Amino acid sequence: MFLTAPSIENRGCDSSAPLECILNIVRALRMGSCLSAESGSPLPGSPLSPAVVKKRKILKKRPGSRTSSFEHSRDEPLHRIPGRMFLNGSSEVASLFTKQGKKGTNQDAMIVWENYGSRSDTIFCGVFDGHGPYGHIVAKRVRDSLPLKLSAHLEVNMTGEDVLKEISLNTAGSMNSEDTHFISAGEESRASIDLQEAEKHPEIFQILKDSFLKAFRAMDRELRAHLHIDCFCSGTTAVTLVKQGQDLVIGNVGDSRAVLGMRDKDYSLVAVQLTVDLKPSLPEEADRIRKCRGRVFALQGEPEVARVWLPNNNSPGLAMARAFGDFCLKDFGLISVPDISYRHITEKDEFIVLATDGIWDVLSNKEVVDIVASAPARSSAAQFLVESAIRAWRYRYPTSKIDDCAVVCLFLDTNTTSAASNTKLKEQLTFVDQAEACSEKEELSNPTTTDFVGTIQTDNETLQKDAMKRP
Template sequence: MATKTQEKMVQFSSFLSGLTKNISNKDGKRRINHGRQATIALAKEARKNGLLLTSHGNVNAKWSSNYACAYFRGGNKGINQDRFIVWEAFGGKEEVMFCGVFDGHGTWGHLVAKRVKKVTPAYLLHYWQEAMDLLKGSNFDRFEMWKKSFMKTCSTVDYDLELHPVIDSLYSGCAGLMIIREGDLLVLANVGDSRAVLGTTSNDGNLVAVQLTVDFKPNLPQESERIYKSGGCVCEAEDEPGVSRIRASNDETEEGPGLALSRAFGDYFAKDSGLISEPDVIQRTITTRDRFVILATDGVWDVVSNEKAVEIVSSAAERDDAAKRLVEYAAGQWKRQRPGYATDDISVVCLFFHKASSSQEVES
């Protein structure tokens, strides 16, 4: 496995060198070349080695302490608009893992989510390698490096959608929640209202839930302030009590399209009204108290509490079943809690930090 990983590192280096010229100016306009064939080849190689997951299943490299499982279930609103990815040995480095969940919305939301899932890893690798090259031979802050890489990546991905010749993202978009694990460093980048919840052990030995990310809704004070300053407004429709939406006007009416999240890729109708694709990037140092992290789209969190989700994942007899059990529980809660409402798409990625034999250990 180590030999194969080294071979992939050479492939990645060549690929990333080619990406250096991806973003350029010509006649005042940026052109983006995604190195599509190289990305596809790398993804195929990773998938062949059991290191890449984009559908039901698990990733469990023998040399890694990571163990990830993922599961999804389409709702009954139409085409499933959720996508996810788990990539072990990300960038050819055995200690780095990348995970992401992407929740599309709007007529073309399924295509937006698919596109964002596809191009995000390539751009993140490019900007990460760029940062590594600049800081080579000097001391550097790993978190700041990943943070800058995520910030540039999300900006580029959003611009990619705007330029796409086929996907119409004017009234369609997606939320994106991504994490990097590099050794004991966990970096989370959140655009939208998907959520990451940590299962960790408290001082008294009980397993507790810690919400790591913010659900970026328009009515959050810092979000609504930005929206109003940008000329937009935040409104609630009479038939949707408690649901705040960005409106692309400042007259606070309920007319026209609205968006129930304050950060997203795409949705260009609202980009001049306060919607942004800038991620909130945070870090956490993983200890032996931290058992796992759950990444899930809002199809889970609309009907399941953080505490219940952690309980379900931790009580799974086999780690393989953890994500599936949470998805199926959430689907059942939609029927019980919201009868008559269409069930949302539901996607879950569970990333366990330690091997099964030591996952119950805590710091003394």
């Protein structure tokens, strides 16, 4: 049986179009960037416009058309926003570093955005681990679009104005049957703590929680409708945080992880895991997938790795229970609803590490915080951790291919709660940012030849052979 991508429908012109335009203007003015690329994207299940569909099919065949170049030009200002870092580097409060493994194209992405939402006390951080033939493109797209969507919904929720709230709802779109099924099954309540617990937290938590849920839903919807990114069997994880003053809210899908380094009463450094690795081996995740006719099982050669499979086909074998994209599995229990948690930062909390599984597969939480704390300088902490993980890969799995690694270290015990990147660093990154923007456009037509061992398997026989090779 061959997997075929679902058809993309167009909603044509509807009554919500003017409202969407207003919200896009709000986003652009608020974030200092041009209109987001998703503003004209169609939504699945909406009315079909044959004339527009025909035109879009023609445009899809012409990568060099005006539509393609215009989309690129709208994204380009993102790379020049002050305080927004997505390449190897550091600022006064953060260090970030990524390194390609031995499986092909680096499918990891990361971001640190200081002065987030034009607030001096707010910072956004995230790491994204792509998988599948177009995983590197999906990860970068989520890196670029998700913070914008979250900021837009956060602005709407914080203003409390009914008009803006209505605009937000129209932009996010009404939930389709797939969303309704998952939410009614209790996933939105599972995405955070229960109501009793929520009452113990400040109002900002409820505002951010609601914004996270809406932004993640809108992000997955955009990927499904995107003309130039094939997300049918490609996707990405996302572990993201917003720190506003001393309030910290984390939204997570997939198996990337956030860990806190803090001091105990004896001033010893301890590791506190802030997220749950959302894998099919978790009972709640497996139950949901099976109720939706998806299958969960591990191969004989790797009994410790539970995977998600189609009902009547031994593919794709996804090693996580939640992800952006991967629409071949979205009807069978895979969801993109984030697990959301809150923490009030105290003087004992020193730093937070966000990292993809290339780090956590070979290093424990305690090892990670010890390595970051012992780095020669905070500015090089992320690189120091990645290099330590690579050495651990070579020692523990000498016959396996090293996975991609991406790390963001956010330091909490600094006098400046959200310092902008230093001028020299910004100057160094400006040229590289523009080069990256150009390279991303070229990648849209070039799927990676990534080795999927550890994330996705597309053929059962190949899967078993690969599994037998693992140490």
